[in-house]
Amino acid sequence: AFLLNRSSDLLVIAPAMDLDMYAHPSTQQNLKTLQSYGNHVIEPGTGFLASKLEGKGRMEEPENIVACLEQFFSQQESLRGKKVLITAGPTYEKIDPVRFIGNYSSGKMGFALANECANRGAQVELVCGTVSSSMQVNYPNIHRINVESAQEMFEACKELFPSMDSAILCAAVADFAPEKVAEQKIKRTGDEMVIRLKPNPDIAASLGQMKKQGQTLVGFALETNDEESNAQAKLKKKNFDFIVLNSLKDEGAGFRTDTNKITIITADNKKDYPLKSKEEVAKDIIDELERL
Ligand code: CTP
DSSP states (O other): OEEEETTTTEEEEOOOOOHHHHHSHHHHHHHHHHHHTTOEEOOOEEEEOTTSOEEEEEOOOHHHHHHHHHHHHHHHTTTTTOEEEEEESBOOEEEETTEEEOOOOOSHHHHHHHHHHHHTTOEEEEEEOSOOTTOOOOOTTEEEEEOOSHHHHHHHHHHHGGGOSEEEEOOBOOSEEESSOOSSOOOOOSSOOOOOEEEOOOHHHHHHHHOOTTOEEEEEEEESSSHHHHHHHHHHHTTOSEEEEEETTSTTOSTTOSEEOEEEEETTEEEEOOOEEHHHHHHHHHHHHHHO
16 A cells, blocks of 8 residues: 655655565565665554465554554654754774774664654754664755764764753764874784774763753763663663663674664653664654653
């Protein structure tokens, strides 16, 4: 079932097919490609199929398709007129002309958040580190600013934040950068090599200090241990309104995955969410932002 909204060229797809075909990697890949162009997929239902196989592939019930569309169109307007700053991806800190210190962040969570905010009508400023060229934004109301280092990300955010309603800091910012960047490629000498690092600015903490009444600041915490207490401490220290916690102990959460498992922590509350696609997680986070 295809539905075309001509005013914004929106395409919503409600696929229906046999289990083997739906589960086939090429079908799944094609659906992902369609979604990456900004189209929307209403997932099929689960149950008996025409072939007598049982599983996912039944076209979603028409009433549910209508409910999804109603929800979609009501959300489209929900952030109209709002400006949201989002940081995404890793920062690269130069060592010499060919080397850098980086991290495994893909930028997928930040891009999903940018698409979700844009889908709800917000004007999005997406400040993003070096990500794969396959990472694209699909909405005209997303303005993308590419940066490389934490310092560059900091400069861009400092300038933009005063005119924003909200900022969501999803980037994996390097905490340190080489004190000196070698002008020429560093040669192997056979000796051990020491690189002295200087601290980078804490973008989140600076925006937390700049925050004015009516502005909302959302942070992330990717932790490996003492997850909740570390996240609580960051919430306070950086003056976030809420923090999204990922634990590397949870399979499918964090860097280099298409899924995430989060806990949203506010000063007086905490809510755990199940493992979901990063697009679905973005919806939960933006729902929480809207509630605030
Ligand atoms: N962050 C930031 N600027 C930095 C470091 C972090 O804006 N220089 C933001 C991240 O985007 C994230 C939040 O702060 O939203 C927490 O990041 P994290 O790296 O977990 O925090 P750190 O303060 O660097 O703590 P840690 O010592 O655990 O690395």
